[in-house]
Amino acid sequence: MPDPTAGRGGATAKGSAESPTASGAFPLGPHRVLIALYALFTLAAGARSSVQLAQNAGVAPVAYGLSAAAACTYAAGWYAIARAARGRTALASVLLWVELTGVLVVGTLSLVEPDWFPDASVWSDYGIGYGFVPVALPIGGLLWLRWQIRRTRPAVIDDLRLEHDQPPG
Amino acid sequence: MIELVTTAVMVLAGAVTVFALGCFSLAGSRPRALDRAVVVLEGGLVLRAMLGVGAIVSGQHAFPGGTHVAYLVTSVAILPVALGTLVDDQTRWSAAVLAVTCLAVLVVALRLQMTWDGHA
Numbered sequence: 479m480p481d482p483t484a485g486r487g488g489a490t491a492k493g494s495a496e497s498p499t500a501s502g503a504f505p506l507g508p509h510r511v512l513i514a515l516y517a518l519f520t521l522a523a524g525a526r527s528s529v530q531l532a533q534n535a536g537v538a539p540v541a542y543g544l545s546a547a548a549a550c551t552y553a554a555g556w557y558a559i560a561r562a563a564r565g566r567t568a569l570a571s572v573l574l575w576v577e578l579t580g581v582l583v584v585g586t587l588s589l590v591e592p593d594w595f596p597d598a599s600v601w602s603d604y605g606i607g608y609g610f611v612p613v614a615l616p617i618g619g620l621l622w623l624r625w626q627i628r629r630t631r632p633a634v635i636d637d638l639r640l641e642h643d644q645p646p647g
Numbered sequence: 648m649i650e651l652v653t654t655a656v657m658v659l660a661g662a663v664t665v666f667a668l669g670c671f672s673l674a675g676s677r678p679r680a681l682d683r684a685v686v687v688l689e690g691g692l693v694l695r696a697m698l699g700v701g702a703i704v705s706g707q708h709a710f711p712g713g714t715h716v717a718y719l720v721t722s723v724a725i726l727p728v729a730l731g732t733l734v735d736d737q738t739r740w741s742a743a744v745l746a747v748t749c750l751a752v753l754v755v756a757l758r759l760q761m762t763w764d765g766h767a
Contacts, residue, residue: 506736514729514744518751525717 509563509626512619516556519615522608523549523600530597538597544584548600548612551577555619562623565630570623578616581605585613649698653760656691660753663688667746676737677745682730685745688752689726695756696723699763708763715762722755 527545535542555573562570585604588595595602605612663684670681696719702708729748733741 506738506740508740508743510732510736510740511743511747514732514747518747521721525721529714529717 507563509559509622512559512615512622513556513563515611515615516552516559519600519608519612520549520552520556523552526600534597538595538599541595541597541599541602544599544601548580551580555616559619559622562626567623567627567630570619571627574616574619574623578613578620581613581616649695649702649763650760652691652695652698653756653763656688656695657753657756657760659688659691660749660756664746664749664753667742667749670742671739671746676739677733677742681742681745685726685730685749688749689723692722692726692752692756695759699759711763711765715759718755718759718762722752722759725752725755 523545527542527549530538530542531546551573555570555577558570558573561567581601581604584599584601588599588602598607600608601612604610663681666684667681670678699708699719703710725748729744733744
């Protein structure tokens with residue numbers, strides 16, 4: 479029985495921008511930019527929330543807690559995109575929508591109910607403090623994911639067909 | 648002196664960002680010149696860090712706080728980590744990763760100067 483993961487990797491090798499590395503360890507392509515951005519935002523949001531919660535937790539607990547939640551979301555998104563690059567897209571398709579919903583809800587609440595946010599969180603005003611990258615990131619991720627799913631779907635169907643056509647035993 | 652080096656690092660980071668974006672837009676693969684530019688930028692960041700640590704240790708400048716130390720460590724570590732992940736990747740997307748990283752270095756250098764001056 480063919481290994482579905484291997485089949486997807488084989489499909490990856492067909493794309494010019496998505497050729498696997500020499501060691502075959504990690505596929506190349508546009509997702510590497512997303513992974514770099516997620517890594518940076520995990521670091522930025524994590525460090526920011528850690529310092530704020532350690533020094534002034536009582537000043538704006540909601541905002542600082544949301545920044546910590548954003549850091550966890552970015553860390554999970556980082557992992558999910560790395561998985562999706564190898565063809566396992568289910569986790570990323572859930573997490574990116576969760577992230578986008580979080581940015582939109584927190585961004586809207588920070589504008590509608592400013593009293594709830596005595597200090598800004600990472601997602602306040604849709605991430606204006608970070609050049610709106612927090613709102614652009616999940617949108618970019620979802621667009622890439624759509625492209626990635628379309629690209630890998632034929633390989634999955636090929637794998638299933640091979641599996642079905644193979645004689646038993 | 649340290650303000651001058653920080654400003655030079657920020658200008659260089661901006662220039663390397665533009666260069667990396669140009670490589671991403673035009674080149675088929677990442678040129679070696681981009682890697683060299685990143686190494687020069689890292690040299691500037693290390694020099695900035697050494698001057699800062701030297702000024703604190705010699706007592707010329709008060710300890711600027713833990714946030715500054717976090718930015719200092721990040722400023723020196725970020726480029727080697729980024730280059731390390733791109734060792735076997737010479738595609739145009741690796742130039743885009745370096746553009747993002749150099750832009751982050753620019754922001755970190757700005758925050759470094761702000762925390763050094765006590766404005767943040």
